[in-house]
Structure formats: structure tokens, C-alpha cells
Amino acid sequence: MKRFSTLRAATSKAATSRILPASLVWILLAMPLAADPLPQAGPKEGGADDVVELSAVAQLGRKMFFDPSLSNSGQLSCASCHSPTAAYGPPNDLAVQLGGPDMKHAGIRAAPSLRYLEHVPTFSIGPNPEMADNDPVPLDPGTPPATAVVPGKVSTVAKASLSRAARAAAEATVPQGGLDWDGRANTFQGQALGPLLDPNEMDNHSATEVLERLKRTAYADDLKKLFGANIFSQPELALDEALFALARFQAEEPSFHPYDSKYDAYLAGTAELSAAEQRGLELFDDPLKGNCSSCHIDQPSRDGIFRPAFTDYQFEALGAPRNRELPANRDLDFHDLGLCGPMRKDYTSVAAYCGLFKTPTLRNVATRKVFFHNGVFRTLDQVMHFYVERETNPSKWYPKLPNGEVDRYDDLPPQYRGNVDTIDAPYDRKFGQAPALNDAEIADIITFLSTLTDGYRPDRPSANAMPNH
Numbered sequence: 001m002k003r004f005s006t007l008r009a010a011t012s013k014a015a016t017s018r019i020l021p022a023s024l025v026w027i028l029l030a031m032p033l034a035a036d037p038l039p040q041a042g043p044k045e046g047g048a049d050d051v052v053e054l055s056a057v058a059q060l061g062r063k064m065f066f067d068p069s070l071s072n073s074g075q076l077s078c079a080s081c082h083s084p085t086a087a088y089g090p091p092n093d094l095a096v097q098l099g100g101p102d103m104k105h106a107g108i109r110a111a112p113s114l115r116y117l118e119h120v121p122t123f124s125i126g127p128n129p130e131m132a133d134n135d136p137v138p139l140d141p142g143t144p145p146a147t148a149v150v151p152g153k154v155s156t157v158a159k160a161s162l163s164r165a166a167r168a169a170a171e172a173t174v175p176q177g178g179l180d181w182d183g184r185a186n187t188f189q190g191q192a193l194g195p196l197l198d199p200n201e202m203d204n205h206s207a208t209e210v211l212e213r214l215k216r217t218a219y220a221d222d223l224k225k226l227f228g229a230n231i232f233s234q235p236e237l238a239l240d241e242a243l244f245a246l247a248r249f250q251a252e253e254p255s256f257h258p259y260d261s262k263y264d265a266y267l268a269g270t271a272e273l274s275a276a277e278q279r280g281l282e283l284f285d286d287p288l289k290g291n292c293s294s295c296h297i298d299q300p301s302r303d304g305i306f307r308p309a310f311t312d313y314q315f316e317a318l319g320a321p322r323n324r325e326l327p328a329n330r331d332l333d334f335h336d337l338g339l340c341g342p343m344r345k346d347y348t349s350v351a352a353y354c355g356l357f358k359t360p361t362l363r364n365v366a367t368r369k370v371f372f373h374n375g376v377f378r379t380l381d382q383v384m385h386f387y388v389e390r391e392t393n394p395s396k397w398y399p400k401l402p403n404g405e406v407d408r409y410d411d412l413p414p415q416y417r418g419n420v421d422t423i424d425a426p427y428d429r430k431f432g433q434a435p436a437l438n439d440a441e442i443a444d445i446i447t448f449l450s451t452l453t454d455g456y457r458p459d460r461p462s463a464n465a466m467p468n469h
């Protein structure tokens with residue numbers, strides 16, 4: 001964890017019902033896969049291949065998810081950017097996906113995987129008893145904040161010496177949770193309207209237009225059967241039900257949460273890590289080396305209910321280099337500041353939140369072809385070298401200014417550059433020092449990351465790859 005986290009409710013039902021988008025609660029409670037305790041998390045023959053009867057609403061959602069006729073171009077479905085053959089992430093190596101009326105409009109952010117979103121807590125700032133991570137319990141979560149602490153500024157090592165009041169103050173400023181890189185959507189339903197209306201994506205000009213398209217689909221009758229013959233005469237309700245169907249599909253369909261990576265098998269005691277994977281895991285956990293697990297949590301939740309999500313759902317500014325390939329970035333005044341905008345509108349004036357993005361899961365990360373919110377990195381090797389060399393060798397990552405100085409954290413306006421975390425390993429080393437990880441250690445961590453790829457077959461350990469590849 002980068003800062004401090006929280007107590008969680010002790011009982012599964014209480015915890016589950018409070019961390020989920022409300023309308024999904026009962027579904028997940030009824031879903032043995034998501035709610036099962038860990039010991040049953042052993043490897044299977046590939047979750048994606050399991051035949052599970054989806055509810056009628058989820059089946060409708062599946063039709064919508066794969067239907068390009070819901071887009072203005074007629075060519076783009078949810079699955080175009082979130083492909084089941086790529087862990088519901090992008091099926092190509094574009095930094096950002098194309099869409100819009102002519103399929104030539106580029107967005108500003110890399111498309112995330114839609115796997116393992118079932119325990120994302122709703123967006124909040126400060127202590128959150130709903131967090132499903134396993135960070136240490138704060139000493140006194142009830143203490144009111146004494147001083148403001150800039151998010152991202154409390155070192156994992158330094159925190160041990162902080163006073164209770166300072167801990168509580170740090171805790172009080174931690175933004176966490178929500179869907180999208182900036183956490184702006186709290187439910188799958190609310191999220192889905194985003195891509196349906198985004199002019200760079202499915203490009204409907206209004207919710208009414210979405211409904212018009214739905215009415216013309218072959219499955220319009222399903223909507224009437226499920227929600228009443230008059231459903232289309234109540235546009236708001238019809239839209240709600242349709243978005244709910246998309247949410248149900250993502251919640252029920254097992255291939256969104258197979259939990260069948262080698263690492264899951266290892267935790268269940270049915271697989272052993274290779275020597276390199278084991279070394280990688282140790283470096284991943286070591287607070288002075290990779291320190292990765294402080295944010296990308298690799299242990300089940302303390303009560304054993306949730307398997308590791310490889311994120312603590314918290315926000316952090318890592319200072320990713322500006323991606324000059326993105327059309328939006330041709331405008332030198334354009335900056336994607338994450339939590340403080342421009343996609344999100346409610347924190348645009350909170351300078352301390354500018355440049356912060358939500359920590360993504362690392363499950364299936366080895367199958368991705370672009371990394372970070374702006375897709376600036378192309379390989380895990382680059383990501384890892386960036387982590388450890390950002391401070392020790394900044395000119396490798398950022399361009400030079402006319403005066404010869406390195407334009408460090410060049411994707412952020414100067415006034416926000418102080419938000420970038422320089423305190424925690426692995427980016428706590430100073431200019432000219434040896435990086436926190438050498439090349440052999442980086443290789444071990446990358447080997448470990450490949451154990452997070454779903455579809456592990458114990459009988460074919462070398463085929464540690466996506467089931468659909």
C-alpha cells in the first residue's frame with residue numbers, strides 16, 4: 001500500500017453487500033465463483049470454457065456487448081476494445097483504440113481489461129471500511145485529520161514512524177475505487193453509458209439514440225419479453241434495464257473472473273513456482289526492492305474471502321512520460337490529469353489530485369501490448385525499467401528542454417509535478433544511484449508476472465497462456 005488502508009467488515013455478506021454496486025449485490029452473492037473462500041480456488045480446465053447458464057438478462061447483455069450496431073459507425077462493439085481473446089482488453093497494440101463515426105477518432109486512454117472488476121469499491125476519499133485489500137489496519141482510524149497530507153507523499157518506510165494524527169491525516173486524503181482510470185463511474189451501468197456516448201468511441205449523440213438503435217436490433221423483443229411489452233415507451237426505464245443487462249453479463253459470465261492463473265494454483269497449493277518465478281515474487285514483495293505488492297496486492301483479503309486483485313484500488317501519480325503518439329497530445333496545452341480531469345469533472349480544482357490514476361490490476365498484464373493510462377509503454381521490460389530508472393536516469397524517459405534540462409514528468413504541467421511519488425521504492429533512488437532492481441531482477445519479476453495470466457493448465461505448464469489464444 002502506498003499509504004494507509006483500512007479495516008474491512010469481517011463477514012462476507014456484509015463486506016460483499018457494501019463494496020459492490022448495489023444492483024449487482026445479489027447476483028454476486030449468488031455467484032459461488034466470486035464469493036467462494038480461497039481453498040476452492042484451484043486451477044480448473046479453464047474458466048472461459050465452462051458452460052454456465054447465464055440469466056436471461058445477462059444473455060441479453062451478452063448480445064449487446066458484442067453488437068456493433070449499437071455504435072454510430074456500425075463497426076464498434078464493447079468487445080472491439082474489450083476482446084474476450086485478450087482478457088477483455090484491447091486485441092491489438094494501439095496505445096488508444098479508434099472509434100467515432102468513421103472509426104478514425106482516437107481516445108486518450110488505453111483500454112483496460114474488464115476482468116476482475118467485481119470487487120472494485122465505489123469511489124471514495126479517505127478511510128474506507130469497504131476496501132477489499134489486506135493493508136495493515138490503521139492504528140486509530142477514528143482520529144480526525146490534524147494536518148493535510150498530499151496524497152502520494154507518505155512513504156511505506158517512513159509511515160512506520162508517523163504519529164497517529166499524521167496517519168489519520170494521510171488516510172483522510174487517499175482517493176480510491178471507482179471504475180475507469182479516474183474512478184469516475186461507480187457502477188457498471190453508469191460506466192457503460194460512457195463508451196456508448198463518447199464521440200471517440202460508440203458515438204451515440206444521446207441516450208435516446210442508444211434506445212433507437214436498441215429498438216432496431218434482432219433482440220429488441222428480448223427487452224420486451226423481459227421488461228414488458230411497453231418498455232420502449234418508458235425511455236428512461238428502458239435504458240436503465242439495457243445498461244443493467246450489460247452489467248449482468250459482466251458479473252455473471254465466468255470468463256470475466258476465472259481465477260485460474262498459475263499464481264491462483266500456487267496459492268491453492270496445487271502448483272509450484274519455478275525458481276525464477278519465486279525470486280520474482282520475492283522481489284515483487286520486498287519493500288526495499290520492487291515494493292510492487294504495496295500497491296498491486298498479491299495476497300487474499302485478510303478474511304480470506306477475496307482472492308488477490310493485484311491492486312489496492314488507490315490513486316497514485318507515477319509521472320508516466322507524455323505519449324506523443326496520441327492525437328490529443330498534439331495540442332501542447334492538453335493534459336490528461338486523471339482524477340482532476342478532463343474526463344472527470346468533480347475534482348478539477350483540487351491540485352493535489354492532478355496526475356493521479358487508479359492502480360490497475362496486474363492479472364493478465366503479460367498479455368497486454370500497451371501499458372499505463374496513456375499506453376506510452378510497449379513492453380513490460382520498458383515498464384520495469386521506467387519504474388527503477390525514472391529518478392536515477394531521467395533523461396532516458398523524458399525529453400530535454402531548450403535550456404538542456406530534462407523535462408521531468410513532462411506529461412504534467414509544472415505546478416502538479418510535485419504530486420509524483422518519489423518516496424516509495426522502487427522509484428526512491430536518486431539521480432546517478434544504482435536502480436532498485438538490476439536487469440536480472442527485472443527479468444525475474446517479469447517471469448513472475450506471467451504467472452498471473454489466466455488459463456494455466458497444470459498438465460501443460462509451458463502453455464501458461466490465454467485459453468483463447
Ligand code: HEC
Pocket residue numbers: 065076077078079080081082097098099107109110111112113114117178179180181182188191192195196200201202246343
Ligand atoms: C473504443 C474503445 C472502447 C469501447 C468501444 C468500449 N470501451 Fe470500455 N473502456 C475503454 C477505455 C479507453 C476505458 C478507460 C476509460 C477511462 O479511464 O476514462 C474503458 C473502461 C471500461 C470499464 C472500466 C474498467 C476499469 O478498469 O475501471 C468498463 C467496465 C468498460 N470499459 C466497459 C465497456 C462496455 C460495457 C462497453 C460497451 C458498451 C465498452 N466498455 C466499450 C475503451 C472502450
Ligand code: HEC
Pocket residue numbers: 002284289290291292293294295296315316317318319320357358359360361362365368370371372373374380383387421424425426445
Ligand atoms: C505506489 C504504488 C505502486 C507501486 C509501488 C507499483 N505500482 Fe505499478 N502501477 C501503479 C499505478 C498507479 C499504475 C498506473 C499508472 C498510470 O497509468 O499512470 C501502475 C501501473 C503498472 C503497470 C501497467 C499496467 C497496465 O495495465 O497498464 C505494471 C505492469 C505495473 N504497474 C507493475 C508494477 C510492478 C512490477 C511494480 C514493482 C516493481 C509496481 N508496479 C509498483 C501503482 C504502483
